[in-house]
Amino acid sequence: MTQRPVFIAGCGQVGPVAEDPRSIVEMVLEAVEGALEDVGITHQDIDAIVTASVDILDGLTASNIAVTEVVGAVMKPEARIAADGMAAAIHGACQIWSGAYDTVLIVAHAKPSMAPYQDLMQWAMDPIYLQPLGVDFLTCAGLQAQALAAGDAGAEQRWAELASARRAGTPAAISADEILASPIVASPLRAEMCAPMEDGASAIVLSAVLGKHDGRPQVTGVGHDLAPHDLGDREPGIWRGLERACNRAYSVAGIDNPASAFDLAEPSCLFPHEEELFVAAAGIGNATVVSPGGGLFVGHTPVVAGLSRLAASASAMRQDAGCRRALAHGAWGPAGQGQAVMILEAGAP
Amino acid sequence: MSETVTVTIEMEQAWRYASGTAMERFSEGLKERRIEAVSCRLCGRAYLPPRPYCGKCNIRMSSWTPVKDEGELVAWTVMQLPMLDGRTGEMREAPYGMGLILLDGADTTLNHYLAESDPAKLAIGQRVRAVWCNERRGAMDDILHFEVIR
Numbered sequence: 001m002t003q004r005p006v007f008i009a010g011c012g013q014v015g016p017v018a019e020d021p022r023s024i025v026e027m028v029l030e031a032v033e034g035a036l037e038d039v040g041i042t043h044q045d046i047d048a049i050v051t052a053s054v055d056i057l058d059g060l061t062a063s064n065i066a067v068t069e070v071v072g073a074v075m076k077p078e079a080r081i082a083a084d085g086m087a088a089a090i091h092g093a094c095q096i097w098s099g100a101y102d103t104v105l106i107v108a109h110a111k112p113s114m115a116p117y118q119d120l121m122q123w124a125m126d127p128i129y130l131q132p133l134g135v136d137f138l139t140c141a142g143l144q145a146q147a148l149a150a151g152d153a154g155a156e157q158r159w160a161e162l163a164s165a166r167r168a169g170t171p172a173a174i175s176a177d178e179i180l181a182s183p184i185v186a187s188p189l190r191a192e193m194c195a196p197m198e199d200g201a202s203a204i205v206l207s208a209v210l211g212k213h214d215g216r217p218q219v220t221g222v223g224h225d226l227a228p229h230d231l232g233d234r235e236p237g238i239w240r241g242l243e244r245a246c247n248r249a250y251s252v253a254g255i256d257n258p259a260s261a262f263d264l265a266e267p268s269c270l271f272p273h274e275e276e277l278f279v280a281a282a283g284i285g286n287a288t289v290v291s292p293g294g295g296l297f298v299g300h301t302p303v304v305a306g307l308s309r310l311a312a313s314a315s316a317m318r319q320d321a322g323c324r325r326a327l328a329h330g331a332w333g334p335a336g337q338g339q340a341v342m343i344l345e346a347g348a349p
Numbered sequence: 350m351s352e353t354v355t356v357t358i359e360m361e362q363a364w365r366y367a368s369g370t371a372m373e374r375f376s377e378g379l380k381e382r383r384i385e386a387v388s389c390r391l392c393g394r395a396y397l398p399p400r401p402y403c404g405k406c407n408i409r410m411s412s413w414t415p416v417k418d419e420g421e422l423v424a425w426t427v428m429q430l431p432m433l434d435g436r437t438g439e440m441r442e443a444p445y446g447m448g449l450i451l452l453d454g455a456d457t458t459l460n461h462y463l464a465e466s467d468p469a470k471l472a473i474g475q476r477v478r479a480v481w482c483n484e485r486r487g488a489m490d491d492i493l494h495f496e497v498i499r
Contacts (some may be wrong), residue, residue, distance in 0.1 A: 023369030024490050029402055029409070043407040059364030067405030122360070139431045 005218040006093045007211030008344065009103070010038030010305025011311040015200030016299030019113040024058065027201040028109050029070040035105065035203035039210055043072035045100050046205070047101035052081045052088035054303050056120050059166035071107045071203075072331040083200060084268065086306025086330025086340040088224045092143070093342070102209045107199040117302070119196055125334065126229060132297045138194075140231055140334035145273045147236035149188045149310035154182065159272035163193045166275075166297035172196070195270040200301030202308045206316060215347035217317045217326070221253030224340035231335055239274075242329070242339040244280035253343045259285035264316055264326040266291060270300055274336060282327060282341070292316065306330015310342055317346045371399040374413065376487035384416045384479075386455045394456040419478035419498065420452035425463060425471045436490065450477055450495055464495035470497070 004146050012034025014027045015019070036042060049071050053063040059262040060066065064073075066078040071078070079095075083107030092127035121137045149155040149182065160176040167173050174192055182192035205211075206219070225248075227234050227241035246258065255261045269275040275290065284290075291297070293312060306329065313326040324346045327328055332338040368376060371387055375398060377383050386395035387410045389403035395414045396403070403410050425448040431440045446463030464480065465471055477495040485491035 021367060023367040023372070026367075026369050026401060059362075059366070069400065070402045072404075072407050074404035112368075114366065115362060119360065119362065127358065128356055196397055 003097050004099070004208045005094050007207050007216040007308065007347070008219065008314040009207040009211035009214075009216050010035045010041075010205040012036070012038060012145050012185045012203040013200070013308060015302075016198035016301045016308075017200065017274075018196070018198050020111065020199040024109055024111050024201075025067060025070050027111070027199070028067045028107060028203075031109070031164075031201040031203040032071055032105070032107060035205050037279055039205050039207075041103075041205070041210065042327070044283050045103055045126070046072055046076070046105045047103050048077040048079070048092075048093045048095060049073045049107065050088045050095070052083060052085040052106075052303050052307070053213070054082055054110065057110050057112060057114070057117075057302065059115065061335065062196060067107070069107065069260045071105065075318065077101075082333040083303075083338055084330035084340060085304055085305040085308070086268070086310060086328065086342065087212050087224055087332075087338070087345045088343060089204060089206065089307060090224055090311055090332075090340055093219050093222055096206060096208050103205065103207040104277065105206075106204045106206060107201070108203075108304045108307045110301050111199045112197050112302060113199050119332075124338040127343050129230075131250060134288075135334075136268070137191075138186050140290045141271055141274075142189055143231055144236055144277075144335045145189050145271060146187060148273050148276070157191055160190070162272040162275060163297055166291055166294045168294075170294045170298045172294070172298045189271055191313070194273055195296040195300035196298075198251055198299040198301055200308065202297075202301075202304045202311055204307060204311060212347070214328045215318070217314045217344040217346055219342055220345045221249035221255070221343035222341065223248030223252070224338070225337070226333075227336060227337050229334070234335075238282040239277040239336050242278065242331070242341070243283075245339045246327075247280045249341050251345070253345075258283040258327075262325050263323045264289050264292070264313060266295065266313045266316075266326065267329040268296055268305040268309055270296060274331075277312065278329065282329070284327065288327075303332075306332075306340060310344075313342075313344050317344060321346070353359075358392060369401060371401045371410075375399045379489075379491040380487045382418065382451060382481050382485070384418055385413045386416045386457075388412045388450075395454060396457050397452065397455045399458045407482040408443045414454055416455045418481075418492075419452035419476065420450050420455070422448050422473060422475045422477050422495075422497075423451050423458055423473070424449040424473065427466050427468050427471070446471060446494075448477065461489070461492060463496045483496045
């Protein structure tokens with residue numbers, strides 16, 4: 001790579017927790033302070049900020065205005081992304097690659113415990129053809145899962161085992177039999193197959209100048225993609241948007257064979273069938289460890305998810321010298337309409 | 350030209366906001382007709398409404414400053430259009446006065462209604478004081494409005 005480096009210099013995380021009693025401002029403040037402390041810097045070292053938030057979840061328009069002070073954006077350049085935090089991270093990395101800034105703070109937050117998420121997400125659907133039918137994100141996931149399960153008699157059992165495996169060894173541990181005994185929420189998806197919705201905030205410091213000497217992981221490729229909104233305009237059995245996003249990232253990172261390229265993958269998958277879609281579209285092989293901490297199956301915060309996967313990837317690389325390359329993923333919209341990935345490579349040992 | 354089709358969707362939706370520690374203390378004070386600003390130990394600004402963080406100095410704030418319920422009108426307008434009152438869903442009839450009030454002891458202003466709605470009787474720099482509701486629940490409308498001290 002000839003462009004200047006972008007390091008994941010530091011991370012701060014709040015949650016996921018079922019219901020955080022604090023205000024969004026207080027949650028974000030703790031995440032931001034955690035990230036700055038992880039690098040050992042103050043707001044004075046931050047050149048620009050990119051925030052990710054979704055108005056309909058926060059119940060106000062321009063939901064970034066509520067956190068302007070606590071992200072340190074008063075009288076500084078701030079950009080706001082109304083999508084998953086991974087898209088915000090890509091925006092920040094591009095700002096650094098452009099030469100505009102050296103160090104950018106990325107922050108994402110959501111507090112879905114404030115209002116019924118499923119109802120709210122109806123507002124995110126097409127208002128003419130879909131909202132009158134009450135189509136929401138769960139409906140779309142059910143439609144996609146059913147399309148995959150058709151002609152695949154073992155799908156339900158396999159998905160139950162996958163969701164169980166992800167939660168093994170965590171407080172949310174549950175057997176495949178228990179998952180299969182849980183009620184169906186959108187056939188063929190069962191309640192315990194779904195990632196639990198929780199509150200959270202995440203902050204990450206990206207920098208061209210900080211982190212190099214501490215061996216922090218480096219961003220070597222990014223890609224994102226937006227598929228058509230309507231499921232009928234997509235191929236139901238494949239995340240073609242993720243495939244395109246990955247190919248863009250692989251091209252930048254010089255990866256020819258993704259099947260053997262990654263030690264770790266941290267996908268943003270809300271259901272087991274989505275993880276199968278992720279593995280297929282990203283083209284990763286059996287040697288890649290997927291979601292060693294359980295991924296979103298142990299707690300999912302919308303908007304924050306992708307940034308939390310980026311933090312999880314960076315953390316794993318800092319702790320395990322054998323983890324040399326990772327693929328972090330964020331997704332948003334109905335049935336993975338929006339897709340974004342970042343490739344991380346370990347810093348100098 | 351094709352006929353327009355209107356799709357009407359109605360949905361009732363509420364969000365439960367956590368007030369946060371700063372707003373919680375402010376709200377408790379309002380119940381007792383007490384207004385407190387939160388102060389930054391670096392720049393010394395006393396913020397109203399209170400918030401947990403000084404955006405100028407980038408530090409947490411936790412010291413409190415008592416503020417009087419009277420102060421100076423630093424900006425005002427008289428609205429001539431009725432507005433939808435988010436608390437009741439009803440229209441608030443015009444005209445009504447709206448002001449930015451710098452309470453004695455604070456460094457930032459509070460937004461609130463003015464009792465006076467005649468533009469000829471309002472001026473920047475006028476002294477105003479809070480008119481409290483008899484029953485208070487710890488919210489901004491525990492203050493009915495601010496009246497000009499004549």
